[in-house]
Amino acid sequence: MSDHISSSSWTVSTRTRGSAFSMLAILALVALAFTAPLFVSRSVVQDLFFILTMLVLAQCWNLLAGYAGLVSVGQQAFVGFGAYAMFAGVSLLGMDPMAAILLGGLAALALSVPTAFFVFRLQGAYFAIGTWVIAEIVRLSLAQWKALGGGTGTSLPSGATRDMIGVRLVADLLGVRGPQATDIVCYWLALLLAVVTIGSIYKLLRSKQGLGLAAVRDNREAARSVGVDPTWTKSFVYLVAALATGLAGALIYVQKARISPDAAFSVPDWTAYVIFIVVIGGIGTIEGPIIGVIVFYILQNLLADYGSWYLLILGLIGILVMLFAPRGLWGLFTDRTGIQLFPVRRILAGQPKPKDIRGSD
Amino acid sequence: MNWIDTIIQGILLGGLYALFAAGLALVFGIMRLVNLAHGDLIVLAAFLILLLVSALGLNPFIATAAALPVMFVLGWAMQFLVLNRTLGNDILPPLLVTFGLSVVIQNGLLEGFSADSRRISAGALETASLQIGPISIGTMPLLTFLSAVGVIVALNLIFYRTSLGRAFRATSDDSATAGLMGIRAERIFATATGLAMMVVTIAALYLGTRANFDPTMGPARLIYAFEAVIIGGLGSFWGTLAGGIIIGVAQTVGATINPEWQILAGHIAFLLVLLVRPRGLFPRAVD
Numbered sequence: 012m013s014d015h016i017s018s019s020s021w022t023v024s025t026r027t028r029g030s031a032f033s034m035l036a037i038l039a040l041v042a043l044a045f046t047a048p049l050f051v052s053r054s055v056v057q058d059l060f061f062i063l064t065m066l067v068l069a070q071c072w073n074l075l076a077g078y079a080g081l082v083s084v085g086q087q088a089f090v091g092f093g094a095y096a097m098f099a100g101v102s103l104l105g106m107d108p109m110a111a112i113l114l115g116g117l118a119a120l121a122l123s124v125p126t127a128f129f130v131f132r133l134q135g136a137y138f139a140i141g142t143w144v145i146a147e148i149v150r151l152s153l154a155q156w157k158a159l160g161g162g163t164g165t166s167l168p169s170g171a172t173r174d175m176i177g178v179r180l181v182a183d184l185l186g187v188r189g190p191q192a193t194d195i196v197c198y199w200l201a202l203l204l205a206v207v208t209i210g211s212i213y214k215l216l217r218s219k220q221g222l223g224l225a226a227v228r229d230n231r232e233a234a235r236s237v238g239v240d241p242t243w244t245k246s247f248v249y250l251v252a253a254l255a256t257g258l259a260g261a262l263i264y265v266q267k268a269r270i271s272p273d274a275a276f277s278v279p280d281w282t283a284y285v286i287f288i289v290v291i292g293g294i295g296t297i298e299g300p301i302i303g304v305i306v307f308y309i310l311q312n313l314l315a316d317y318g319s320w321y322l323l324i325l326g327l328i329g330i331l332v333m334l335f336a337p338r339g340l341w342g343l344f345t346d347r348t349g350i351q352l353f354p355v356r357r358i359l360a361g362q363p364k365p366k367d368i369r370g371s372d
Numbered sequence: 373m374n375w376i377d378t379i380i381q382g383i384l385l386g387g388l389y390a391l392f393a394a395g396l397a398l399v400f401g402i403m404r405l406v407n408l409a410h411g412d413l414i415v416l417a418a419f420l421i422l423l424l425v426s427a428l429g430l431n432p433f434i435a436t437a438a439a440l441p442v443m444f445v446l447g448w449a450m451q452f453l454v455l456n457r458t459l460g461n462d463i464l465p466p467l468l469v470t471f472g473l474s475v476v477i478q479n480g481l482l483e484g485f486s487a488d489s490r491r492i493s494a495g496a497l498e499t500a501s502l503q504i505g506p507i508s509i510g511t512m513p514l515l516t517f518l519s520a521v522g523v524i525v526a527l528n529l530i531f532y533r534t535s536l537g538r539a540f541r542a543t544s545d546d547s548a549t550a551g552l553m554g555i556r557a558e559r560i561f562a563t564a565t566g567l568a569m570m571v572v573t574i575a576a577l578y579l580g581t582r583a584n585f586d587p588t589m590g591p592a593r594l595i596y597a598f599e600a601v602i603i604g605g606l607g608s609f610w611g612t613l614a615g616g617i618i619i620g621v622a623q624t625v626g627a628t629i630n631p632e633w634q635i636l637a638g639h640i641a642f643l644l645v646l647l648v649r650p651r652g653l654f655p656r657a658v659d
Contacts, residue, residue, distance in 0.1 A: 136400075136404075136405075137406065139406070140408075140594070144642065147592075147639060148640070151639070162632075283471070318482075320479070323476050326472045326476035327472070330469050330472035330473065333465055333469050337464075
């Protein structure tokens, strides 16, 4: 929570007046979300699952672009690769889907090492398209994998998700049918993944490494001069984001139970939506993607019947926000109110000044 | 003879990719802006030409000539009104705004023209070919390649022989000092993007006459263009032609081995160049 500079009474803290309260509110919200399947319908559980998985993808992209300055347009590589590794685990190796999700995450992590080797040779905007090229290569390569359906794709073996660890238990405890129990287990996994992802990012940002990350983003040369190694920090963030993105991709496709290269590596689904969620919500904050995913979900429901108008309008909103409110909706809100749910700014606090500035913002 | 034929087809295809890439290289060279909507703008121009051909019954080449000023104005306005606002030290705004533009153009075209595949008919030229010894070369691919060479010669002439080119280079090197000399950077940038859109229109003519196109194929064209620029080395127009040829040859050779490997072979050639020469074959700019 706070780094002690020395044995003196000065401390550096990221706590603000409201942060303890907001932590309690967030814990209550997570507890409520955990119990949601007990009193909402199956379609609501599926919608919440969708929101949570998009939130994980958005937090990962935000960590890359908003904090590490790595604008990737190729995160669909890790969604698709994680999903395909999960399919391979279940269909070819006969693994339990739950274990195969972990396999998916690890596979995405493994893929990110050679990917980083190539794309880190490219700077700025070229990094963005470089990641896209890698995603295309992975998509085209997996389309050659005939055992998993080649270019047309395949489905999970029937019953695989019904036999997943915990599904029978949930079905018996809650008195629901198999497919619904699968949805509930997937939802809880998504909730767990979202909480762990957000928690880890928050912890990272408040750590020394997080401070280094912000320093590298804001001024690479100055950060280097005080001993922050930008390459190492950026690589670390890139690998962590790949792991979480791969886990999310594998989880999404356990629930979908059907995969094809075009869907699993879709740029609109796994990158365009994610970018607009982060940009509209507020890039470079943890709260931004949370606000963004809610706005995204509402817009999607309002415009569900209008086909490509939906993406067109989302694109226009994204452009307008980037041009006129580059810190997004959360940025507008926090500028006016000063409220931060996940404060990461370091504030010097303590004695000997009589005025306690710990509580100030 | 089969292999020589394959490689010649690849070189000619490389001309098309160089046309895709030249506009991207021009804009990047002057204002360090990577337009993620570049591929979608090529497809947009192809639909504009198609509209002129089908609505007015124009010959495709005349339709392209008519589309050139339209696309110049479009590019000028896009740069002046939107993209100039995004330029600065932060790389996020230009990337995200052009990514947004890409999505908007793609879905606008889907709404306007549906997802059907279209083609611009070039009449008898489509099937015409030149017989050189045992090798037959299609007239349209040859025209594509010659147009690419022509565009690159013209761009080099503009860059190094005209006052506009001097203003381009001065703004690229140091826009503040160029501003003191009376050069208005925002107008220079708008002109450069307008010029890039004219190159895009020429590329669109050959994209549309060579094969079917639909609203969703823009991003793949952006990737080919980008690969050609990186292979060639930033800042060199002739380099983009070399890059285009490498991608083109890799694709046709890959397709000869297995039709499913065509696109993959081009991407892998790009990765290999990136591995051996991270700054491309003919780097000029330091970025």
